[in-house]
Amino acid sequence: MNFWDYLVGRHQQLLADAGQHASAVFQCMVAATLIGVLIGVATYRSEWAGSLATTATSTIMTIPSLALIGLLIPIAGLGVAPTVITLVLYGLLPIVRNSIVGLRGVDPALVDAANGMGMSRLARLLRVELPLAWPAILTGIRVSTQMLMGIAAIAAFASGPGLGNEIFRGIASLGSKNALNQVLSGTLGIIVLALLFDAAYVLIGRLTIPRGIRA
Numbered sequence: 001m002n003f004w005d006y007l008v009g010r011h012q013q014l015l016a017d018a019g020q021h022a023s024a025v026f027q028c029m030v031a032a033t034l035i036g037v038l039i040g041v042a043t044y045r046s047e048w049a050g051s052l053a054t055t056a057t058s059t060i061m062t063i064p065s066l067a068l069i070g071l072l073i074p075i076a077g078l079g080v081a082p083t084v085i086t087l088v089l090y091g092l093l094p095i096v097r098n099s100i101v102g103l104r105g106v107d108p109a110l111v112d113a114a115n116g117m118g119m120s121r122l123a124r125l126l127r128v129e130l131p132l133a134w135p136a137i138l139t140g141i142r143v144s145t146q147m148l149m150g151i152a153a154i155a156a157f158a159s160g161p162g163l164g165n166e167i168f169r170g171i172a173s174l175g176s177k178n179a180l181n182q183v184l185s186g187t188l189g190i191i192v193l194a195l196l197f198d199a200a201y202v203l204i205g206r207l208t209i210p211r212g213i214r215a
Helices: 003-009 011-043 047-061 065-076 080-104 108-116 121-158 164-172 179-208
Strands: none
Touching (some): 011 080, 011 121, 047 080, 065 080, 164 179
16 A cells, blocks of 8 residues: 555544644643743742753753653553653753743843833733743744654653554554555654644744844
8 A cells, every 4th residue: 555545544543643642742832831931930030040940851851751651651650641741841941941041131121121110020020021031932832842743752652642653553563564654654744743833833923022022
């Protein structure tokens, strides 16, 4: 069976796997973004705290994703739980790092002006610092999403959702007539999803970042 015939015959399953893959990455990115920005907000004012946050999240990246999922299986079981935990943990570093860099890069004169207007610390953070740091934060989100697209495929090892199941089925049946088609369809599907997500982030950036502060 050629690749095109395989896609036509399996399109419903492939679309279902792609939907699960995209949903898992999106939901984990939302969680990683909220946690990462909160860590950045809590640590950017202190040099040692910022360094500790960056070091802690970068340490997670040194653990092979397959090993981390394997370690989580006895604790969280198979399926969605180890997938979510792994993706959220791996998604933190670029967001934490860029949040800290973005917040520290805000012009002190603007912060002083906000203070002079009588803004509270929370109001200054929400209305001045975070909006100005948003381009850097969004870049971190884009980087994390591209990483998680690939890492999410490994989650099939723990019976997680997504296109990784197609890849693992192909690897497990090497030598069969559809093994290469399975691996190729799963891989190309992940690439297409990554490109679609990145295009969405570009659009979000154009809609949310004022032209004057775009990189």
